[in-house]
Amino acid sequence: MAGADKLSYVAGIIDGEGWISIKKNKPHVTRPGTQYFLELGVENTSEKLMLWLEANFSGLVYLRQPRNPKWKPIYSWKLRCSRAAALLSEISDILVIKSDRAKLALKFTETIGTKYNNIGLPNNVFTTRESMFQEMKTLNKKGV
Numbered sequence: 001m002a003g004a005d006k007l008s009y010v011a012g013i014i015d016g017e018g019w020i021s022i023k024k025n026k027p028h029v030t031r032p033g034t035q036y037f038l039e040l041g042v043e044n045t046s047e048k049l050m051l052w053l054e055a056n057f058s059g060l061v062y063l064r065q066p067r068n069p070k071w072k073p074i075y076s077w078k079l080r081c082s083r084a085a086a087l088l089s090e091i092s093d094i095l096v097i098k099s100d101r102a103k104l105a106l107k108f109t110e111t112i113g114t115k116y117n118n119i120g121l122p123n124n125v126f127t128t129r130e131s132m133f134q135e136m137k138t139l140n141k142k143g144v
Contacts, residue, residue, distance in 0.1 A: 006056055007090055007094065010053065010056070010057065011091040011095050013042055013049070013053070014040065014091070014095065014098060015095055015097045015098055016097070017042050017044050018040065018042040018043075018098070019041050019042075019140065020038075020039075020040050020084075020088065020098055020101040020136075020140075021038075021039045021040075021101075021136060022037070022038060022039075022105065022129075022133045023036065023037050023038075023039050024036050024133050025037075033121055034121075036108075036129045036132075036133055037081050038080065038085055038088075039078060039079070039084060040078070040079045040080075040084040040087060040088065040105075041059075042076070043074055043076045043077075044074070044075055045072040045073065045074060045075065046075065047061075047073075047075050049075075050075040050076070050077045053077040054077060057079060057087055058079065059077055059078055059079035059080075060077070060078055061075055061077050062075070062076045062077075062078065063075055063076075081112075082109075084105070085105065085106060085109040089106060092106060100139060101136065101139050101140070104132060104135060104136055104139065105136070107132065108129065108132045108136075111125055111129055111132075
């Protein structure tokens with residue numbers, strides 16, 4: 001499959017079976033500040049599809065056993081941070097259903113990159129990331 005075809009195919013898979021999310025890790029003993037990161041993923045019962053995604057776009061594949069033993073195992077492919085942003089920048093114009101999430105995710109990545117070392121995250125950057133996190137939660141909300 002040629003490069004443009006791969007990008008179109010993965011855009012369709014993400015639109016139909018995937019998610020784009022801004023995740024939040026709350027402060028912890030080993031990590032004093034709140035951390036935000038970008039995650040892109042797909043869940044499906046096809047191991048072949050997940051391995052194809054991993055081979056072509058990197059990331060990691062996870063196996064999750066279903067609650068009901070009669071159901072097939074569920075595979076998850078996840079791509080995070082700069083790798084997720086790189087793929088989204090290539091497919092954001094192709095996405096139909098999740099184009100708004102992709103645009104927000106790419107805007108979110110503009111707040112990342114500066115190292116704040118021991119001074120902590122400036123309040124305005126924290127507020128911007130929290131606002132984007134909440135907006136993404138609203139876009140990804142299930143139901144009516």
